Amino acid sequence: MAAGPSFPTVDTPAVLVDLDRAEANIDRFQRYCDEHGLKARPHIKTHKLPSLAKRQLQMGAVGITCQKISEALAMVEGGGIDDVLLTYNVLGAAKLKELQRLAARVRLTVVADSEPVVDGLASAFTDPAKPLPVLVECDTGAGRCGVTTPEAAAALAQHIDRQPGLTFQGLMTYPPKGDAAAAADWLARAKAACEAVGLTVTTITSGGSPDIWQAHRWKDIVTEYRPGTYVYFDRSLVDRGVCTWDDCALTVLTTVVSVPTEHRAIIDAGSKVLTSDLLGLDGHGHVLGRPDIVIDQLSEEHGRLVSQGPIGLRVGDRVRIVPNHACVVSNMLDHVVTVRGDRIDGPLPVAARGLVW
Amino acid sequence: MAAGPSFPTVDTPAVLVDLDRAEANIDRFQRYCDEHGLKARPHIKTHKLPSLAKRQLQMGAVGITCQKISEALAMVEGGGIDDVLLTYNVLGAAKLKELQRLAARVRLTVVADSEPVVDGLASAFTDPAKPLPVLVECDTGAGRCGVTTPEAAAALAQHIDRQPGLTFQGLMTYPPKGDAAAAADWLARAKAACEAVGLTVTTITSGGSPDIWQAHRWKDIVTEYRPGTYVYFDRSLVDRGVCTWDDCALTVLTTVVSVPTEHRAIIDAGSKVLTSDLLGLDGHGHVLGRPDIVIDQLSEEHGRLVSQGPIGLRVGDRVRIVPNHACVVSNMLDHVVTVRGDRIDGPLPVAARGLVW
Structure with a gap:
């Protein structure tokens, strides 16, 4: 892929978001879902921008x-958002109060994977006329949160069903890497276990951009899909064959600040912009137009570019980088610069940046 | 080390800074410098807090x-700071204008490692009556920025000396890991090369918290030392024997949100708080009071804790974590919570967070 425009009026380092590409990515996934009768429920963690969330809903x-209440509230403040799934165990009086505030503003669904989490939700949501929908989070192999057997899913579903202010809505998972089939099988068994005790499983929601174009294969069991990264794509997803460099909507614009040797150059973006996320890859990003270059080292404010051949860069040159992981880059700066091709659209505050509560 | 107080009124995840410990770390290093006749010039990247910068100066x-102009300006806005060394190649009209603004407010020294950088500085600073002091950045083995030979250092020093609005002040390096002796030898040769062409080397500045207690060994050549991490210390420096857990002033307070199995628990701090920096260590931080636990995986909002023995945690429990790398954690949230032992001092905005220009 070509190096792309270098936007000389934009001070570096800067996070660029090509809206043409982001919108094309949104539209393409929505068409895919429409074709296959799947519901799309994008994870906003990747862009953290109310304007792109609105686009996702409009399409x-x-x-x-959302994964955190504060991120959801930041999205809702942006306007035009009326339906939120919060895929995170909410605990403690302070957060439950915020959750009530969120529930008053949108159709809210939450998750739980243990009785203490359900009991907390039940203490904050007590109105049988307006019960809070709750999904059981299932560990289908990824080994993070979630009940670990289909039987435990059904037991927790019953516990939810017994709470007057809650209603059991279905199942949620983040599938294990490269094994969406195993996850679907796990979910089918959990659904059967729930139905065997008389419960209705309305929603089964799965996620992850790596399997985005395979989601239809399990549409008999999975009703809804929650990809995040697909809106921007990134180096990790090019590496996995999910997209091409030309689909990548988020890039980091940097300036070469030092060229100490024939084979080494230093740029003004380090881990404070690109982050240290490797996602199993070698190096810290892809330099557009320069597949020979490896970003082999980051410190906070510097990235080191090395090449076996001549580095061929001068002090003051600009390079654009597709990061390993787009989502985490969105979280690093207060603003991104939106562009459309070679035209600058403007700085845009990242509304949900740095929100962890 | 014990688990420490869990501050039940502080919502999690939160970055806690124990001011008693930070002040003790500042004071101890200053005493060390005073004993050995070394100048201390702390790098503020670790705390990004004007109040701690002031403490460092007062002691x-x-x-x-500072590494970026924006960080320096954020410190200066805080008041009480009148002397700044900017250890970063400044390039481009926009940044040079900001640099002029900074120079008008404090005694400013900058660095350069190439003629284009010097020429940019010379275009912005033209007053022979008030020349801008410039240090030559030297690559003494770390392989990042810097001229690569003592002879190149002397040649660039001469180029600086020829600019009417600049004055050659000396040499700056970040030494290679574990080889401060080689760096000192390199600097001695560069100093000799500068003196051989008739230049005076007033300042020779080195840095790095890993060698903080060895700095006196090279005091005949190094005049000034720039450690950053020592103000908080962290897991990487405990691992290298530079400090103990009881010296660590920055911790991350987290809540256990899921305990899916006997050997696994999930906390509400992931890479958005702890970052993915490993610094060569296994795992993503040290759980205070639980040396058996490994934080073996981070996603953005979750940290996975595993133990060979029983994990022994319940949903809702709190744990405190010493991160691998304190500096990068300071950059993740808009506020830290300052404490003194088991007493909460208050939230404090991180003035220089997210500033990369």
Whole structure:
């Protein structure tokens, strides 16, 4: 892929978001979902921008996914968002109060994977006329949160069903890497276990951009899909064959600040912009137009570019980088610079940056 | 080390800074410098807090070190700071204008490692009556920025000396890991090369917290030392024997949100708080009071804790973590919570967070 425009009026380092590409990515996934009768519920963690969340809904998404209450509230403040799934165990009086505030503003669904989490939700949501929908989070192999057997899923579903102010809505998972089939099988068994005790499983929601174009294979069991990274894509997803460099909507614009040797150059973006996320890859990003270059080292404010051949860069040159992991880059700066091709659209505050509560 | 107080009124995840410990770390290093006749010039990247920068100066530091103009301006806005060394190649009209603004407010020294950088500085600083002091950045083995030979250092020093609005002040390096002796030898040769062409080398500045207690060994050549991490210390420096857990002033307070198995628990701090920096260590931080636990995986909002023995944690429990790398954690949230032992002092905005220009 070519190096792309270098936007000489934009001070570096800067995070560029090509809106043409982001919108094309949103639209393409929505068409895919529409074709296959899947519901799309994008995870906003990747862009953290109310304007792109609105675009996702306008194109046909049934709602958005957030992982933290504060991120959801930042999205809702942006306007135009009326349906949120919060895929995170909420605990403690302070957060439950915020959750009530969120529930008053949107159709809210939450998750739980243990009785203490359900009991906390039940203490804050007590109105049988307006019960809070709760999904059981299932560990289908990824080994993070979630009940670990289909039987435990059904037991927790019953516990939810017994709470007057809650209603059991279905199942949620983040599938293990490269084994969406195993996850679907796990979910089918959990659904059967729930139905065997008389419960209705309305929603089964799965996620992850790596399997985005395979989601239809399990549409008989999975009703809804929650990808995040697909809106921007990134180096990790090019590496996995999910997209091309030309689909990548988020890039980091940097300036070469030092060329100490024939084979080494230093740029003004380090881990404070690119982050240290490797996602199993070698190096810290892809330099557009320069596949020979490896970003082999980051410190906070510097990135080191090395090449076996001549580095061929001068002090003051600009390079654009597709990061390993787009989501985490969105979280690093207060603003991104939106562009459309070679035209600058403007700085845009990242509304949900740095929100962890 | 014990688990420490869990501050039940502080919502998690939160970055806690124990001011008693930070002040003790500042004071101890200053005493060390005073004993050995070394100048201290702390790097503020670790705390990004004007109040701690002021403490460092009050105890005897000759000034502060910043890597970006925006960080320096954030410190100066805080008041009480009058001497700044900017250890970063400044390039481009926009940044040179900001640099002029900074120079108008403090005694400023900058660095350069190439003629284009010197020429940019010379275009912005033209007053022979008030020349801008410039140090030559030297690559003494770390392989990042810097001229690569003592002879190149002397040649660039001469180029600086020829600019009417600049004055050659000396040499700056970040030494290679574990080889401060080689760096000192390199600097001695560069100093000799500068003196051989008739230049005076007033300042020779080195840095790095890993060698903080060895700095006196090279005091005949190195005049000034720029450690950053020592103000908080962290897991990487405990691992290298530079400090103990009881010296670590920055911890991350987290809540256990899921305990899916006997050997696994999930906390509400992931890479958005702890970052993915490994610094060569296994795992993503040290759980205070639980040396058996490994934080073996981070996603953005979750940290996975595993133990060979029983994990022994319940949903809702709190744990405190010493991160691998304190500096990068300071950059993740808008506020830290300052404490003194088991007493909460208050939230404090991180003035220089997210500033990369």
